[in-house]
Amino acid sequence: MLPLVSGEDSMARFLCVIAIWLGLADVALAENPFLKSGWPKTDFSKTTVDLSEIRSGGPGKDGIPAVDDPTFVRVGTENRLGAREPVLTVELAGQTPRAYPIRYFMVHEIVNDVIGGVPVAVTFCPLCNSGVVFDRRVGGRVLSFGVSGNLRHSDMVMYDRQTESWWQQAVGEGIVGAYAGRSLKTLPSWMESWEAFKTRNPDGLVLNAPRPGFPYGSNPYVRYDSAARPFLYDGTPPPHGIDPMARVIRVGARAWPMERLRREKKIAEHGVVLSWAGEQASALDSRQIARGRSVGAVRVQDGQGRDLVHDVMFAFAYHAFYPGGAWALK
Structure with a gap:
């Protein structure tokens, strides 16, 4: 922050x-x-x-x-x-x-x-x-x-x-x-992505700029999501050798690595259907958000196609707030 x-x-x-x-x-x-x-x-x-x-x-x-x-x-x-x-x-x-x-x-x-x-x-x-x-x-x-x-x-x-x-x-x-x-x-x-x-x-x-004339669109956290460690975090790292800054898809107390979804494109298990939804830029990579590297997007639904509450967060944060959570690695 x-x-x-x-x-x-x-x-x-x-x-x-x-x-x-x-x-x-x-x-x-x-x-x-x-x-x-x-x-x-x-x-x-x-x-x-x-x-x-x-x-x-x-x-x-x-x-x-x-x-x-x-x-x-x-x-x-x-x-x-x-x-x-x-x-x-x-x-x-x-x-x-x-x-x-x-x-x-x-x-x-x-x-x-x-x-x-x-x-x-x-x-x-x-x-x-x-x-x-x-x-x-x-x-x-x-x-x-x-x-x-x-x-x-x-x-x-x-x-x-x-x-x-x-x-x-x-x-x-x-x-x-x-x-x-x-x-x-x-x-x-x-x-x-905005395009999607x-x-x-x-x-x-679409939300209008809250402050007219303010230089929105820049990222003060350049390369943060590829940093070696999180900011002001001294908790334990996630298990299974997972990179603390890897993105995971959290549904309830279970998490799926975004990289798994990138490979498989669709995952249906534990009553959840994860669908690859194309590319989007990382907001935490380059100085200009629009130029950030692609990190992918996901749509999360149940078996009837209803949208489910979820979050795409860093692995360290999931581990910190769901220390007993289940990792859906494969």
Whole structure:
């Protein structure tokens, strides 16, 4: 998590990326000794995790600004995206499909939206490659989410503005505060190329640039997904000799390596059907997202063709949050 708050911080972002490569990030962004500072509404007596696992990611609370009033344009009018650029797709029954370009999440990480009366939080954590969409209602109360500036196992810690409880983005679980132990409902979504989305949905909607004139489309985490180790992660590596930065398709507590799907093109097992969905650019490779190397896309459905909740995350993150999970290696 880097401090992406204005166009003037490019040098800070660059130095932080260099720190990753040099293995100095743990020194540069050591655990914040004032973890509770600035959180007067958070009930720290209620936790489900060890607070020592939570670290400052660099920027403070709302240093990475979530999007609260998103606007959209029609697919046919969007001309800023590269064909292979990744988007996070949400297609709710009876609603116009929406594409959320990952280029915007490199700056904002969370979009609070409403689709057909359903309040949703569309989220992406670059450090874990985790893109997840949540229903923002908990116990009948609609929450809005911001970026806390903290990390746990290298994954974004979100917070709700109503109680300032902290939530783990990769799993949608409250970990600190009034909502500790509660879970957000996850909605089906998937990552695919902009070309694939607009071909399938010529009348669809795409998120408009949240900040007019901001230089979206660049990647501050150059070559991150081929780095030797994750950022600010000191947990154990995944088993079976799997590269910590390899992408895996998580459905429930089971994970399939993306490379297996690339070879086989279709996998049907454990009640899940994984289908190869063509190429898309990595958002975490080259300086310009549109030029990132191809990493592939997947559609995840059940035997009746219904879309299933899933995530395509780095192997280290899956292992961290699902330590007893099942690896579907072959």
